[in-house]
Amino acid sequence: MAIREKVFNTIIGCFKRHGAETIDTPVFELKETLTGKYGEDSKLIYDLKDQGGELLSLRYDLTVPFARYLAMNKITNIKRYHIAKVYRRDNPAMTRGRYREFYQCDFDIAGQYDAMIPDAECLKIVHEILSELELGDFCIKVNDRRILDGMFAVCGVPIDKFRTICSTVDKLDKMAWADVKKEMVNEKGLSEEVADQIGEYVSMQGGMDLAERLLQDQKLSQSKQACAGLSDIKLLFSYLQLLQVTDKVVFDLSLARGLDYYTGVIYEAVLTQTAHAEDSVSVGSVAGGGRYDGLVGMFDPKGRKVPCVGVSIGIERIFSIMEQKASAEKVRTTEVQVMVVSAQKNLLQERLKLVSDLWNGGVKAEMMYKKNPKLLSQLQHCEEAGIPLVAILGEQELKDGVVKLRVVSTREEFDICRADLLAEIRRRTSEA
Amino acid sequence: MLGLTTRFSFLALCVLQIDEEVAKLLELKAQLGGDDGKHQFVLKTAKGTRDYNPRQMAIREKVFNTIIGCFKRHGAETIDTPVFELKETLTGKYGEDSKLIYDLKDQGGELLSLRYDLTVPFARYLAMNKITNIKRYHIAKVYRRDNPAMTRGRYREFYQCDFDIAGQYDAMIPDAECLKIVHEILSELELGDFCIKVNDRRILDGMFAVCGVPIDKFRTICSTVDKLDKVRLSQQEAHAEDSVSVGSVAGGGRYDGLVGMFDPKGRKVPCVGVSIGIERIFSIMEQKAEASAEKVRTTEVQVMVVSAQKNLLQERLKLVSDLWNGGVKAEMMYKKNPKLLSQLQHCEEAGIPLVAILGEQELKDGVVKLRVVSTREEVNAL
Numbered sequence: 001m002a003i004r005e006k007v008f009n010t011i012i013g014c015f016k017r018h019g020a021e022t023i024d025t026p027v028f029e030l031k032e033t034l035t036g037k038y039g040e041d042s043k044l045i046y047d048l049k050d051q052g053g054e055l056l057s058l059r060y061d062l063t064v065p066f067a068r069y070l071a072m073n074k075i076t077n078i079k080r081y082h083i084a085k086v087y088r089r090d091n092p093a094m095t096r097g098r099y100r101e102f103y104q105c106d107f108d109i110a111g112q113y114d115a116m117i118p119d120a121e122c123l124k125i126v127h128e129i130l131s132e133l134e135l136g137d138f139c140i141k142v143n144d145r146r147i148l149d150g151m152f153a154v155c156g157v158p159i160d161k162f163r164t165i166c167s168t169v170d171k172l173d174k175m176a177w178a179d180v181k182k183e184m185v186n187e188k189g190l191s192e193e194v195a196d197q198i199g200e201y202v203s204m205q206g207g208m209d210l211a212e213r214l215l216q217d218q219k220l221s222q223s224k225q226a227c228a229g230l231s232d233i234k235l236l237f238s239y240l241q242l243l244q245v246t247d248k249v250v251f252d253l254s255l256a257r258g259l260d261y262y263t264g265v266i267y268e269a270v271l272t273q274t275a276h277a278e279d280s281v282s283v284g285s286v287a288g289g290g291r292y293d294g295l296v297g298m299f300d301p302k303g304r305k306v307p308c309v310g311v312s313i314g315i316e317r318i319f320s321i322m323e324q325k326a327s328a329e330k331v332r333t334t335e336v337q338v339m340v341v342s343a344q345k346n347l348l349q350e351r352l353k354l355v356s357d358l359w360n361g362g363v364k365a366e367m368m369y370k371k372n373p374k375l376l377s378q379l380q381h382c383e384e385a386g387i388p389l390v391a392i393l394g395e396q397e398l399k400d401g402v403v404k405l406r407v408v409s410t411r412e413e414f415d416i417c418r419a420d421l422l423a424e425i426r427r428r429t430s431e432a
Numbered sequence: 433m434l435g436l437t438t439r440f441s442f443l444a445l446c447v448l449q450i451d452e453e454v455a456k457l458l459e460l461k462a463q464l465g466g467d468d469g470k471h472q473f474v475l476k477t478a479k480g481t482r483d484y485n486p487r488q489m490a491i492r493e494k495v496f497n498t499i500i501g502c503f504k505r506h507g508a509e510t511i512d513t514p515v516f517e518l519k520e521t522l523t524g525k526y527g528e529d530s531k532l533i534y535d536l537k538d539q540g541g542e543l544l545s546l547r548y549d550l551t552v553p554f555a556r557y558l559a560m561n562k563i564t565n566i567k568r569y570h571i572a573k574v575y576r577r578d579n580p581a582m583t584r585g586r587y588r589e590f591y592q593c594d595f596d597i598a599g600q601y602d603a604m605i606p607d608a609e610c611l612k613i614v615h616e617i618l619s620e621l622e623l624g625d626f627c628i629k630v631n632d633r634r635i636l637d638g639m640f641a642v643c644g645v646p647i648d649k650f651r652t653i654c655s656t657v658d659k660l661d662k663v664r665l666s667q668q669e670a671h672a673e674d675s676v677s678v679g680s681v682a683g684g685g686r687y688d689g690l691v692g693m694f695d696p697k698g699r700k701v702p703c704v705g706v707s708i709g710i711e712r713i714f715s716i717m718e719q720k721a722e723a724s725a726e727k728v729r730t731t732e733v734q735v736m737v738v739s740a741q742k743n744l745l746q747e748r749l750k751l752v753s754d755l756w757n758g759g760v761k762a763e764m765m766y767k768k769n770p771k772l773l774s775q776l777q778h779c780e781e782a783g784i785p786l787v788a789i790l791g792e793q794e795l796k797d798g799v800v801k802l803r804v805v806s807t808r809e810e811v812n813a814l
Contacts, residue, residue, distance in 0.1 A: 016731070016732045016761060017756055017759070017760070017761045017762070018756070018761075018762075018763060019731045019732075019733040019761065019762070019763035019782075020731065021486035021489070021490075021730040021731055022486060022489045023483060023484060023485060023486060023489060024483065024484040024489060025477070025483050025484075026477050026478060026481035026482070026483070026589050027515055027546075027573065027575075027589060028478055028481070028589075029477070029478065030476065030477075030478055046536055046537075046539070047536070047537040047539065048534060048535070048536055048537060048546075049534075049535040049536060049537045049538070050537070051534070051535065051577065053479060053577070054478055054479055056478050058515075058536075068475065069483055071475055072475040072476065072477075072483075073483075073485070079763075080486070085515065087515075089539065089541070101514050101515060101516075109766070111766070113766035113767060114766060114767050114768045117745075117749075117766040117767075117768075118766045120749075121766075124753070124756070128756065239749060242746055242749035242750050242753065243749055243753040244753050244757070299475060301475070333509040334504070334507045334508065334509050335504045335507075336507040348605075352605075352608075356612065359505055359506065359612070359616065362505070363505070364504055364505045364506075364507065365505070365506075365507070366506060366507035366567075369597070369599070369601030369602060369605040369606045369609075370601060370602050370605075371602045371605075385507075
């Protein structure tokens with residue numbers, strides 16, 4: 001839990017640095033709110049039992065509740081983050097490390113704005129978070145739904161197959177092209193020529209230069225959709241340059257996010273370290289998102305659109321990685337600064353008085369719940385819990401009006417006047 | 433003073449009633465069906481649940497920080513448990529209240545229920561992990577199929593905020609620390625005067641016995657005695673200072689037998705703890721914020737980066753990026769050529785204290801105009 005708190009603090013700190021507000025929504029929604037939003041994944045939704053009231057389901061993500069919140073409160077502009085658990089009846093055996101209850105960590109900018117500026121900020125935020133968490137090298141892949149659709153069109157994919165071919169292309173990060181092509185031809189009914197043409201495009205990666213080249217591409221430039229997407233990618237990269245994050249961003253035509261509701265730019269961040277022997281966490285994306293301009297309109301009775309762009313941080317994956325890293329070092333589970341101990345018997349009253357003074361002074365302190373604990377056990381507890389200071393009460397010291405302050409790491413001891421103790425502890429803990 | 437507060441209470445109640453009636457009418461209207469063929473379903477949260485808007489979240493964060501700060505000061509760790517438990521884990525633990533538990537639909541797997549409190553999950557956690565000693569806090573939402581209409585301000589999804597000390601220790605020391613914690617929290621939150629009432633189950637039972645109550649009636653008589661605080665309350669409500677029903681803001685006690693119910697060998701782990709009535713505290717703080725002139729900020733932005741003329745988007749992006757890289761909380765408008773006035777207006781509304789103004793002349797001179805929003809002073813910074 002202590003690891004989780006550090007990760008949350010870093011991420012929330014970044015969101016706040018960018019001026020985001022936060023909201024919270026209930027863990028369950030009306031079943032009808034979630035119906036029809038997740039395509040094939042709908043079978044993974046947890047339903048609540050019909051107990052005579054409204055039909056309810058546990059939220060599957062934070063995006064649909066967000067769209068519901070915007071429509072319900074008639075909000076047209078908001079920059080918000082939302083960190084909460086979501087629920088999916090995945091089969092954990094099949095997808096390693098996949099839980100049925102897990103955290104999602106979303107940041108979204110809703111509103112009609114000038115093109116690509118909020119989109120660029122989302123990428124800046126991913127860059128900042130992944131850098132600050134020091135997870136190692138990473139890469140943010142960027143593409144655009146319109147470029148994908150335009151590419152499918154000029155390659156000869158029938159329109160009714162766009163979404164399903166998109167799902168297949170999405171598998172390129174896990175499967176080799178040969179297998180992906182096989183699925184396109186054998187399972188999805190594309191001809192080999194069409195598949196090969198797609199293959200040429202999806203192998204392309206680059207930066208603004210690639211977008212410029214493709215705008216000149218004979219075939220692709222025939223699609224107005226693709227051209228719009230390519231122009232926006234160019235614009236995006238120009239902003240990313242100003243925001244100083246182009247070093248990790250790649251325009252990758254093989255990127256095809258699974259969800260149906262993306263309408264424009266899409267992106268995904270992956271860690272680029274090759275799996276080490278000890279690293280049992282399957283390499284996958286650690287963040288993903290894109291633009292989804294049509295979702296809120298599905299909730300608004302008048303169909304009023306609120307354009308949105310956002311990113312979801314893969315926080316559970318990040319926890320796993322951090323937990324593995326931490327298993328080497330000691331992680332403290334409490335923040336206690338001083339333990340108040342007795343050196344002899346019958347000093348419970350003095351301990352209670354002293355610990356109370358420390359609490360009242362804002363110092364994080366604790367003591368053993370025993371009338372006459374052994375000194376050794378108390379000191380042992382300090383070492384195990386990583387408590388840096390001990391305030392030792394002893395009969396002689398009490399007569400002299402002092403408290404022995406011990407620094408656990410060095411085992412040095414100092415006799416501090418009782419009246420000066422609080423100040424001395426504050427000084428030592430602020431320097432730490 | 434009293435006249436003022438009764439008027440305030442009356443007004444608040446009126447608005448609430450109006451909102452309720454409107455919601456009912458909207459629901460009925462939706463049931464009549466959509467008229468324009470577009471997606472028509474009721475835009476609402478489930479009964480008894482609500483969203484928290486940014487303002488409420490800002491207030492909530494402050495309250496949590498105070499409470500968690502206190503728990504940490506006392507050396508508590510924290511844990512988290514799943515929102516649902518196996519139905520059998522919760523069965524038989526809540527007596528008559530069991531009918532208020534939310535069950536999940538049987539979808540072919542294990543039978544599950546949403547947690548009703550944080551104490552039973554805690555006992556399950558201790559027994560499952562064979563833990564004999566722990567000092568932990570747990571802040572999370574719990575679920576009860578209460579009837580919100582009957583019990584004003586009672587939600588079906590609400591936060592609980594528990595602090596518990598489990599373990600065999602010398603008598604009353606951990607119990608005393610729990611009360612010290614309640615005292616610290618309520619004092620720090622500055623909710624006003626408070627009183628912590630203390631009693632003991634053994635004294636109550638002993639009293640019933642010597643007064644001649646039959647043993648099999650102990651628990652039910654106990655429930656009746658428990659209503660004394662509400663009966664007295666209705667006589668006081670006429671003088672109530674706030675429209676939030678005056679009730680307890682924290683409660684707890686010692687429960688030595690619960691963990692043993694989960695342990696296969698019946699091994700006991702004595703526990704004492706307290707639950708902070710955090711929803712009630714939210715309501716009180718929200719009302720205070722409403723009543724006071726103080727503005728509740730929903731963001732922590734320190735500097736807004738603005739353009740004084742057109743075609744300065746690039747400079748804005750560069751500057752805001754430098755500020756973020758330097759750890760400064762900053763933002764800018766998502767417009768290529770926003771009007772200076774709109775940008776400054778946003779600052780005032782959002783309570784942003786500083787503005788960094790980029791202008792053509794200033795750029796030539798290599799400076800940025802830094803404006804203090806509250807005083808409207810401006811300085812040129814390099």
